[in-house]
Amino acid sequence: MDSAPLVLSPGKRPRLSDQLYSQILEQIVSGRLSEGSRLPPEKEICEMFGVSRPVVRDALLRLRSDGLVQSRQGSGTFIQRRPAKRLSDFGGMDQVPEFLRVLELRMPVESEAARLAAERRTAAQLRKIEDAHRQMERDAEAGNIPAEPDAAFHNAIAAATGNDKFLSLSRSIQSSISSFRTVASNVTRTGPRKRIVQVLSEHTMILEAIQSRETEAARIAMMFHLERARRRVTDRSEDS
Amino acid sequence: MDSAPLVLSPGKRPRLSDQLYSQILEQIVSGRLSEGSRLPPEKEICEMFGVSRPVVRDALLRLRSDGLVQSRQGSGTFIQRRPAKRLSDFGGMDQVPEFLRVLELRMPVESEAARLAAERRTAAQLRKIEDAHRQMERDAEAGNIPAEPDAAFHNAIAAATGNDKFLSLSRSIQSSISSFRTVASNVTRTGPRKRIVQVLSEHTMILEAIQSRETEAARIAMMFHLERARRRVTDRSEDS
Amino acid sequence: MDSAPLVLSPGKRPRLSDQLYSQILEQIVSGRLSEGSRLPPEKEICEMFGVSRPVVRDALLRLRSDGLVQSRQGSGTFIQRRPAKRLSDFGGMDQVPEFLRVLELRMPVESEAARLAAERRTAAQLRKIEDAHRQMERDAEAGNIPAEPDAAFHNAIAAATGNDKFLSLSRSIQSSISSFRTVASNVTRTGPRKRIVQVLSEHTMILEAIQSRETEAARIAMMFHLERARRRVTDRSEDS
Amino acid sequence: MDSAPLVLSPGKRPRLSDQLYSQILEQIVSGRLSEGSRLPPEKEICEMFGVSRPVVRDALLRLRSDGLVQSRQGSGTFIQRRPAKRLSDFGGMDQVPEFLRVLELRMPVESEAARLAAERRTAAQLRKIEDAHRQMERDAEAGNIPAEPDAAFHNAIAAATGNDKFLSLSRSIQSSISSFRTVASNVTRTGPRKRIVQVLSEHTMILEAIQSRETEAARIAMMFHLERARRRVTDRSEDS
Known part of the structure; x- marks a missing residue:
């Protein structure tokens, strides 16, 4: 078996989609985006943050996986849960x-x-x-x-x-x-x-x-x- | 988050119980220990290989987990499967x-x-x-x-x-x-x-x-x- | 597909091994068999309750599955947990x-x-x-x-x-x-x-x-x- | 415990959504709906088969669960797999x-x-x-x-x-x-x-x-x- 150590290396700097995730999260926590309210469409988010569509999709996907937002077919993405402010x-x-x-x-x-x-x-x-x-x-x-x-x-x-x-x-x-x-x-x-x-x-x-x-x-x-x-x-x- | 890389380091040298595992495996493969036959009691294995009881137990546990031997309550441990000779x-x-x-x-x-x-x-x-x-x-x-x-x-x-x-x-x-x-x-x-x-x-x-x-x-x-x-x-x- | 209803029928009368299970359970609950104490060997249980070996094994298996007793290789079966007396x-x-x-x-x-x-x-x-x-x-x-x-x-x-x-x-x-x-x-x-x-x-x-x-x-x-x-x-x- | 038998009764007659499921399935099998092609929008399916929206949704959900169709956010539902004609x-x-x-x-x-x-x-x-x-x-x-x-x-x-x-x-x-x-x-x-x-x-x-x-x-x-x-x-x- 290989003698080199198995390395589980973290990314050096934050990915764009992580930064976007954190910024949206920040707004949910602060209450600027309130529970039940709808997120802007993907295209608008792209413009607001100056990022590409795949970056927005990736950030939304993770927010969804983490139970913070919920997508409803045909009607958009909604804030579902608000993390601890502290x-x-x-x-x-x-x-x-x-x-x-x-x-x-x-x-x-x-x-x-x-x-x-x-x-x-x-x-x-x-x-x-x-x-x-x-x-x-x-x-x-x-x-x-x-x-x-x-x-x-x-x-x-x-x-x-x-x-x-x-x-x-x-x-x-x-x-x-x-x-x-x-x-x-x-x-x-x-x-x-x-x-x-x-x-x-x-x-x-x-x-x-x-x-x-x-x-x-x-x-x-x-x-x-x-x-x-x-x-x-x-x-x-x-x-x- | 920590900037140090996550390291999954392998043991430097083979553990005693791994060596014992391999030796028993070798004997199963070679046919010296044949399918259906019984392994010697733990105590004898200790003496045969000059290792302690916990080492034998660990090796047997892994042979069992890997489906190579099977223990039957009260009657001992039996060879169950024989790996490819090649x-x-x-x-x-x-x-x-x-x-x-x-x-x-x-x-x-x-x-x-x-x-x-x-x-x-x-x-x-x-x-x-x-x-x-x-x-x-x-x-x-x-x-x-x-x-x-x-x-x-x-x-x-x-x-x-x-x-x-x-x-x-x-x-x-x-x-x-x-x-x-x-x-x-x-x-x-x-x-x-x-x-x-x-x-x-x-x-x-x-x-x-x-x-x-x-x-x-x-x-x-x-x-x-x-x-x-x-x-x-x-x-x-x-x-x- | 079949029009007959799918029936999940319970046994008509309690199985022997269930009765034995309940009796041992009763004794654990009452405290006659105390936590940490050892159950008698299978053979003795057979005689005590007038049942065959497979019946005893089945009852012990279920007590083990339910976490009430624990078997330790070579040293017997021990009371592990005591259900609510009520x-x-x-x-x-x-x-x-x-x-x-x-x-x-x-x-x-x-x-x-x-x-x-x-x-x-x-x-x-x-x-x-x-x-x-x-x-x-x-x-x-x-x-x-x-x-x-x-x-x-x-x-x-x-x-x-x-x-x-x-x-x-x-x-x-x-x-x-x-x-x-x-x-x-x-x-x-x-x-x-x-x-x-x-x-x-x-x-x-x-x-x-x-x-x-x-x-x-x-x-x-x-x-x-x-x-x-x-x-x-x-x-x-x-x-x- | 209850002495009445546990009954797992099947529905007496096919549900509407099952009938719809079978009809769509039939069309996929026959090739009238070919692999890769898009299903009509929900509203049209409602009219075609004279059923309500929830019935259509239920049938589509099951076709999706069974891997026969696939929904792509914003672009509709597509035939994904074609069962054996036989x-x-x-x-x-x-x-x-x-x-x-x-x-x-x-x-x-x-x-x-x-x-x-x-x-x-x-x-x-x-x-x-x-x-x-x-x-x-x-x-x-x-x-x-x-x-x-x-x-x-x-x-x-x-x-x-x-x-x-x-x-x-x-x-x-x-x-x-x-x-x-x-x-x-x-x-x-x-x-x-x-x-x-x-x-x-x-x-x-x-x-x-x-x-x-x-x-x-x-x-x-x-x-x-x-x-x-x-x-x-x-x-x-x-x-x-």
Whole structure:
């Protein structure tokens, strides 16, 4: 097998469609584009932002995939959901598209990792998952934002698959989202405690399924957790 | 987001359990351990190979995951399937565990990529998938082993997700298995034409589903293709 | 196509392995078999209950599938989880195996139904799902146990697939579990309000995904809901 | 649990949208609507067939789901695939929508059944699956159309889940599609032998995965088989 390291390199500079995505997102968050209102037609958006049609289509496609807008055949594209304003306050808006793209990869990878971990984990591997979970609980109780134990929890599950490919990919993923985590942490620190309680409860369900070797339950719990993570980024209700 | 590249680094040297896996595999292939026969108990294997219990367990677990052996509660572990002898002739045996581990990661990642590609691919992205497919057909007709268009086919699907995370991971994966592909190619060159015809027919089903935007069909066709790829490595019937 | 109705007939009388399952379950609930303790070997269970080996194996297999016991290779079968005692108080114990078997079928069927509903639902079909949901919330606020709107919610989702096979199967399923629902309702009525709040929150997530046409989110939310339903039956923590 | 049998009742008479579906299908098969050509706008279809807008939408939605037509945003609906003409010759056209709807339910149910069968099947249950498979091979060699062993094969897998809900649903399903099978058999009898060889090869893959207890492989093989069955009904290439 090749000895060169597998590299998952991020784009050097933001793509045009990402910039457009962020700008539209910004306007949704600020309320300039309000829920239920219709986006201008593609052609107008092209002119407004000075970009080509494919760039607009790509940005709209992603807004749709992320559940922020909805297209109705024949009548246009409508704002469907309004993300938390506090995300914008902390300067995280331009990292949102990147974070969501990483999440899209994490969904299949980590739900399979959870399934394999439930099947194969040794007692020692389970202990590491439990340790990270407990550390995260302790940090939360102390009022800290438990970014590192969160990463450690996901990495420990990847390690428990017994397949080093899952582990090294998990590490890459966790390190790639660490700066976004800082933004999210600020949002959480100033926001409701509800959020961290929710994350911990989702982690608990994953952990319990891996403890009891219930493979399908582990897969479902992880999928649910990542789907909720996506929601926490794109859903305004997280403000309250 | 972090500017450091996401690295999916392979282990520097073969793990003990991989070496043990390969040695047992070698003996199954050579026929010294015949189909249906029982493996020695864990303790004996420890002594035979001078390794610890966890190493033996890990190797057996992987042999089981790969469908090569089967454990029956209370009566031991039995040889279940015998891989192609020609794999061993070309010196590929010690790359098998690594190849199978990569495959285990590819299953969730690439089946999701195929689903997303069927949903989102542009006309230009589709053309690249079709080009790779046609090139692979031409190579096969000319009697060549189409390693590069095979990689290009999978990378083009990853690109058609519109999510660069899938593309860079796909490239890493394809480059990491390129040396194994050479071995597999030699096996194929000297072997039956049936094999390459089979691979092309699986690719055709993936391509058709992406062409007609049938998301579930694309997901299923990719999953099936990778499951068959696993089978082609571990199944003796591929000799005939 | 055949004009005869598709019949999904339940067994006339409880199977031996179901009876054994219920009896072991009863003992776990009562605490006679405590968490972490080991079950007697298969042979002893045969003698204790006067049943054959296959019957014992089948009962143990189901207890394992339901996450109530766990087998550790070479060291036996251990009690892993203890269901809510109140389930036993209301005479529901012998309906548990049947309920769990129905749930096992519901998981694949209803998660696919939710996905299709998110893709295809018309405005009128969505309204019916919303109506059932609102009725269930109203019942819950009034302190009633919302059994009928719960069934109506699931049936409305099945109807929104546009495929009458899903609807008629859903109706069969809902009517087949209605008597168990009565037991579960009694458990809930006398129990913590937390439970109904939890069910409603799970339904809300399913509804939101269908509203916004997010197919994967709908599938995941339904899978999660049914997995939790399974947990609510087999998990003692629901007592508190 | 309720003692009344779970009934999965089919609609008494064909729905309007099914009739419309069949008529459009008929025209695609006959070639009056040729591949690549555009369907008239919804409003015109309403007038042509004297049906309401929702009926047209429902029929188009199903044609799209079945991969027969494709909608392109802003430019209309196009014929994408042309089913086997021989299906029409044998009078099976009006049964196609019902058959496809049953298939849509079978996909999630039977792929999960195959997974559970691979996990739980006893030696005796496996033997029944093998017997049905062998009988089907014998019938095919004798030039018969093996309708009964085909049903027996699927029912035996459902039985091997150990969950009687899967078995009774499978029996309902098999009996509901038996009259369509007769049509399909005539198509096959007069058609290429390739078709039955293909079906048998798909069954072999399912059987092997259940034999070797490979749960994911069994699930994938069943999903692939049913997806191909769908294709065999809607794909003209089956004529050749």
